Amino acid sequence: MQISGTENTKNVVYYFNMEYIYDVWSLKELIVPWCILFADDIVLVAEKKEEANIKLEEWREALQGKGLRINRSKTKYLRCIFSGKESIGEPEVTVGGEVVACMSKFKYLGSVIQSNGEIDGDVTNRIQAGWLKWRAATGVLCDKKFPRRLKGKFYHVAIRPTLLYETECWPVKKVFEQRIEVTKMRMLRWMCGNTMMDRIRNREFREKLGVAPLSAKMWENRLRWFGHLQRRTHDAPVKRIECIIVKVYQSLIEMSVE
Numbered sequence: 001m002q003i004s005g006t007e008n009t010k011n012v013v014y015y016f017n018m019e020y021i022y023d024v025w026s027l028k029e030l031i032v033p034w035c036i037l038f039a040d041d042i043v044l045v046a047e048k049k050e051e052a053n054i055k056l057e058e059w060r061e062a063l064q065g066k067g068l069r070i071n072r073s074k075t076k077y078l079r080c081i082f083s084g085k086e087s088i089g090e091p092e093v094t095v096g097g098e099v100v101a102c103m104s105k106f107k108y109l110g111s112v113i114q115s116n117g118e119i120d121g122d123v124t125n126r127i128q129a130g131w132l133k134w135r136a137a138t139g140v141l142c143d144k145k146f147p148r149r150l151k152g153k154f155y156h157v158a159i160r161p162t163l164l165y166e167t168e169c170w171p172v173k174k175v176f177e178q179r180i181e182v183t184k185m186r187m188l189r190w191m192c193g194n195t196m197m198d199r200i201r202n203r204e205f206r207e208k209l210g211v212a213p214l215s216a217k218m219w220e221n222r223l224r225w226f227g228h229l230q231r232r233t234h235d236a237p238v239k240r241i242e243c244i245i246v247k248v249y250q251s252l253i254e255m256s257v258e
Helices: 013-027 049-065 120-136 148-163 174-192 202-209 214-230 237-241
Strands: 002-005 035-038 041-044 068-071 076-078 101-103 105-108 111-114 244-249 252-257
Touching: 041 049, 049 068, 076 105, 111 120, 120 148, 120 174, 148 174, 148 202, 148 214, 174 202, 174 214
Parallel strands: 076 101
Antiparallel strands: 002 068, 035 041, 105 111, 244 252
């Protein structure tokens, strides 16, 4: 959901969003935070379309009371059907009487979220972002006058963080790790002025540039992120989510909270 307003009201949009979301949270105790807030971009999560319509209407009325409005053209909704069964007879998702477009995937804060729960779109997005960074720095990375160790340090600072952005939360498969590793090795070869035709082992490029395998760095980042989560207080949203128990009966998912 995208919020827009006049020049006078845009300055207070973030403050108002925070005040409003705190008011909503104070009305009832939520086990899971079903509202994700970042500046003027808001994600509302609901289990049914009827519930989504109620939340959208509440936000629309509250925003109009403060001189703001929901941008209808940028507001989309995504439906996750993990059971594989389509619901019949459900109403459309609407905002102020206008039907909201349904998407199979959308990007939020740099991550691609898909309706089927897969991450192949996010992996492709990370690879494309990494190539954009690499092409912007080809004047340094492909220049033979620069030492290879210096190129490796530049890769550590600018390229690798882009490739591994938010991979801490990925349910990674071997095929995804291989795609990212192939992208990295192609970059390293070009940085050294070689190609696959030279038949040089990947280990030699990593030793020349002082670069570790990306699969190892992904595992390291996941462990570091896990440590951050473990140190959070018990009232933090991410710690409350750990209490969720998912039970599966005949392809239907039922969630209960302890």
